[in-house]
Structure formats: structure tokens, C-alpha cells
Amino acid sequence: MVNHLAIIMDGNGRWAEERGLTRSDGHKAGARQIGVAARAAIKAGIKYLTLYAFSTENWKRPKDEVAVLMGLISEFAKSELPNMMRDGVRLRTIGRTADLPLAARTALEFAIKQTEKNDTLTINIALSYGGRAEIVDAVNKIIAEKRTAPIDEKEFVNYLYAPDIPDPDLLIRTSGELRLSNFLLWELSYSELYVTNTYWPDFDENTLAEALASFGSRKRRFGGLNKK
Ligand code: FPP
8 A cells, every 4th residue: 555655757758858848848737747646646646646746956947937937836736726625635735835835835834824724644745855965954953053972773762853744655756767866765665666657747646557457466565574
């Protein structure tokens, strides 16, 4: 059973190029697909959906493209709010969100507050997120506490961005690339991986069903010899 699904939403650019559209059109189509994925996740009984929307490295993309993505993030937080309330979706974010433009932060904070009591599905959007940055931020929080006692893994988790969210059971990466791209480096340690050639704007209930069927056929051992 997949309780927490993480997705690297890749391929917006290639989807657009193949259709003679602009990269911005690709990102727009990608943003629209988040609602489709969320509804499919709810139907499948998934409780947490973590989406890689903007990495710490994505700031290096051309200014115009960054602006389009930031605009889409604000728009998503505003226009999807009624749907989130209807469907019982709670919105959260992880990452260095203080780096985002004020408009995006304000729209996100409003939606996060409005949806905080919803509990059908939590959509956790990774924004200005890097797996290494998350670990470094955790270490710096520990240093700021002037802690001198040794720390173990269980306690360390409390310094990560979302300590209360269980680790992902499954990671889906769209559009064929076989890498983690600095996503959830700590949390994905024992997650199952599924890569589909489908571009993110084409991701739908069927793509999710295929990934969940693949997950269902695997034996998770968490490093042990548990045959179940
Ligand atoms: C990868 O496509 C996708 C991203 C840069 C992140 C995903 C962004 C969205 C789905 C849109 C906005 C997000 C929200 C939360 C509203 P790419 O440009 O790397 O594609 P390519 O590899 O084909 O060029």
C-alpha cells in the first residue's frame, strides 16, 4: 500500500517542444496536471503526495522561465484552493521557501492556513528544495541549538523540513531520466523507484495505476531478509 507517493515532475519542456509550443506552455500544462494527479492519488487511497516543483538548482534557469514558474505557483495556490477545500486536500511546502517572491509566498501561506485541517490528502510541494540543502539546514538548526550530545537518526529526522510526514513508499519520475536530482535524499533511502517515459503533462490515472501495480509486485525488505 502506498501511503506516501513522491513525484519528480519532469518533461514539461520536451512535451511542449514536441507540440511546437513554448516551454512556458509546457509548464502551464504541467501545473494543470497536478489536480489530475491529486484526484487520482485520493482515489488510490494515498495520504501524502510530495511533488518536486522547483529545485535549489532551478534558480539557474533563464529569468523568464523562473518568473513563469513562480507565477504558476501563485496561481496554483489561488485557483486550486476551492478544489482543495472540496476534496479535503491539505497544502504544505518543503524547501527554502523564504527565497520565493513575496506574491508566491503570500498565496501559498494563505492556502496552507486555509487547508490546515483537511486530512484526505496532504500535497507537499517542494519549492526551492534541495536534498543536500535540507540536510545542511538540519545541521545548522542543531548548531544553533548549541547541542553537544551525539545525535541518532531518529532524532536527526526532527530537524528535517517535515519530520511528521512518513518516508515515501514510492518515487515516480516522469519522462525517462534515471536520477534523483537532489530530491529527498534522506527520505528516499528505502523507497521503491518507478520511472515512466510519460511526460509530466500527460501523467494521469493510468500512469499512476501502472506505477502502483509495479509497486504492488515488489518485495520490500528495508535491508533485512524479511520475505514478506
Ligand atoms: C520539469 O520540466 C518540470 C519542472 C521544472 C518542475 C515542475 C513544474 C510544474 C509542474 C509547473 C508549476 C508547479 C506548480 C506547483 C504549480 P523541464 O522543464 O525540466 O522539462 P524538460 O526536461 O523536458 O526540459
